[in-house]
Structure formats: structure tokens, C-alpha cells
Amino acid sequence: MGMSGLTALVTGATAGIGRAIAIQLAQEGAEVVVHGRDARRGAEVVAEIEAADGAARFIQADLTDTDDVLRLAEEAGEVDVLINNAGIYKFLPTSEMTGELFDLHMNLNTKAPYLLVRALAPGMVKRGRGSIVNISTLAVAVVTKGTGMYSASKAALEQLTEVWAAEYADKGVRVNAVAPGPTRTPGTDDMDAATLRTIAETTAMGRIAEPEEVAEAAVFLASQRASYITGVVLEVGGGRLSMG
Numbered sequence: 001m002g003m004s005g006l007t008a009l010v011t012g013a014t015a016g017i018g019r020a021i022a023i024q025l026a027q028e029g030a031e032v033v034v035h036g037r038d039a040r041r042g043a044e045v046v047a048e049i050e051a052a053d054g055a056a057r058f059i060q061a062d063l064t065d066t067d068d069v070l071r072l073a074e075e076a077g078e079v080d081v082l083i084n085n086a087g088i089y090k091f092l093p094t095s096e097m098t099g100e101l102f103d104l105h106m107n108l109n110t111k112a113p114y115l116l117v118r119a120l121a122p123g124m125v126k127r128g129r130g131s132i133v134n135i136s137t138l139a140v141a142v143v144t145k146g147t148g149m150y151s152a153s154k155a156a157l158e159q160l161t162e163v164w165a166a167e168y169a170d171k172g173v174r175v176n177a178v179a180p181g182p183t184r185t186p187g188t189d190d191m192d193a194a195t196l197r198t199i200a201e202t203t204a205m206g207r208i209a210e211p212e213e214v215a216e217a218a219v220f221l222a223s224q225r226a227s228y229i230t231g232v233v234l235e236v237g238g239g240r241l242s243m244g
Contacts, residue, residue: 002224004029009072009079009120011063011112012086014041016185017135020215021083026054028219033076034058035086063112064104073119078127081222082120084113084157085135091146102149109153110160117164121173130173131222134161135214138181138237158233165231174230176221181237182208204239 008025012018014036026032026049034049034056036042042058049056061072063086073079087109090101113134124130136158139151157177164175182199200207217236220226 002028003081003222006030006080007033007076007078008081008083008222009033009035009076009116010083010085011035011072011116013083014038014045017180017183017211017214017218018083018085019045020211021085021218022056023049023052023054024212024215024219025081025083025222026056027052028223030081031055032057033079035061035063035072037062064107066111066115069112069115070119073116076120078123079120080124080127080130082116082130082132083135083218083222084116084132085218086112087135087154089137089147089150091150093146094148097149105149105153106156109150110156113157114160117160117175121164121168124173125168125171128172130168131226132164132173132175133218133221134158134175134177135218136161136177136179136233138179138235140179140233141235142240161233162231169230174221174226176226176230177233178214178218178221179233179235179237180209180214181235183214184208184210202241203237204241207238209236209238 008030010018010022013022013034022032022034034042034045039060046056046058059072059075062068134157136154139147140155140158161175161177214236217234
């Protein structure tokens with residue numbers, strides 16, 4: 001996919017979708033900057049990439065802290081591909097959502113990507129190339145009780161995706177988003193079979209996605225194969241159920 005010689009920063013790359021994206025980007029020839037909070041898990045991802053003859057390094061940072069986000073951008077250096085994957089979801093009714101949880105969702109899901117784009121996109125513009133992929137959620141388009149804060153923070157990210165795409169389209173930088181539906185992650189591994197089946201039945205395909213399937217979409221959008229695509233939100237959700 002033309003990734004050789006490029007540097008890609010993937011936030012939240014030590015587990016789930018982020019890990020799958022990091023590994024696939026490395027397979028396509030990119031040098032991957034693996035971000036996460038857990039140094040041990042970060043080292044494991046780097047080791048897995050290097051074992052397959054890929055190139056990677058780990059940077060630990062707390063994306064809820066503005067100074068740490070800016071440090072991550074500085075230490076990452078010249079980045080050609082930015083995958084804003086790190087995020088948090090806490091499903092609660094509005095009456096139970098605290099101010100602290102509000103701030104956590106907005107800081108991690110919306111503000112951190114904003115800060116990273118603001119810090120790294122100018123370098124992409126200067127070099128005349130770059131691709132940014134934001135990981136959103138199908139919950140933005142499908143109203144579900146209890147997901148208000150999570151959905152709102154990701155809806156803001158989708159709006160920023162479209163704004164950034166318009167701002168950078170004539171400068172060689174593309175900006176897109178992927179909106180996954182239910183996906184197998186460390187969190188779903190703890191669910192019982194009945195719960196997983198209920199979640200799977202919300203999709204037309206009747207199953208949840210593997211993280212690698214979501215990663216395929218993100219890597220495609222980041223690559224030159226998507227050279228004429230910008231400002232889109234690509235749903236990777238197994239299809240919508242018919243109302244009839």
C-alpha cells in the first residue's frame with residue numbers, strides 16, 4: 001500500500017483495534033510509533049512487529065494530559081500517518097454521568113486527537129503528504145441509551161474529521177474516519193456468551209468484528225490506495241438490520 005519509508009503514529013496501540021492497526025501498518029512497510037500507557041504491553045507490540053522484520057518504537061503518554069499529548073507529538077517526530085485510536089467509553093444514563101467522566105471522555109476522545117492534529121499536521125503540509133484516520137464509533141449514528149457522553153465525544157471527532165479534511169485537502173493531507181460497530185476487544189473477552197450473542201444480533205451479519213477487520217479499513221484509508229478519499233466516515237459495522 002505504499003507505506004515503505006513512512007512513519008505512522010498509532011495511539012492506543014497496545015491492545016484491540018489499535019494493536020491490529022499498528023501491526024498491519026508495519027506489515028505494509030511503515031515505521032510505527034506505538035503509543036500506550038502500559039510499557040510492558042507496548043514492548044510486546046514492538047517485539048511482535050520486529051519479529052516480523054518490521055520497525056517500531058514505543059512512547060508512553062497520558063492523553064488526558066495536554067502537556068503529555070504535546071510531548072508525544074514532539075517525541076514522535078515527523079509523522080506521515082496519524083491514527084487517532086485511543087479512547088474511552090463508559091456507558092451510563094445522563095443522570096449518573098459525573099463531571100469528571102464528562103471531562104475524561106472529551107479530553108481523551110476529542111481533545112487529544114485535536115492536539116495531535118494541530119501539532120503534527122503542519123509537518124505533513126510542509127512535506128506535501130500525510131494521512132490522518134480517526135477511530136469513531138457506530139454509536140454516533142445509531143442512538144443507544146447510556147452512550148450519550150461517549151457518542152457525543154465521538155460525534156465531535158467526526159465533525160472535526162470533516163473540517164480537517166476541508167482545511168487540508170489542497171495541501172496534500174487527507175483526513176478520514178472509521179466507525180466500528182461491535183468489535184472483539186479485551187473488554188468483550190470478559191463478557192458471557194449470551195451477552196456477546198445479543199450484541200452480535202444487532203448487526204445484519206449476525207456477528208461482532210475482529211479487530212483486524214476494522215484495522216484493514218483504517219490502513220486502507222491511510223494508504224495511497226485511498227488517494228482520492230477524504231472527509232468520509234467509513235462504517236465497519238456488519239450492516240444495519242432491516243426495519244421490515
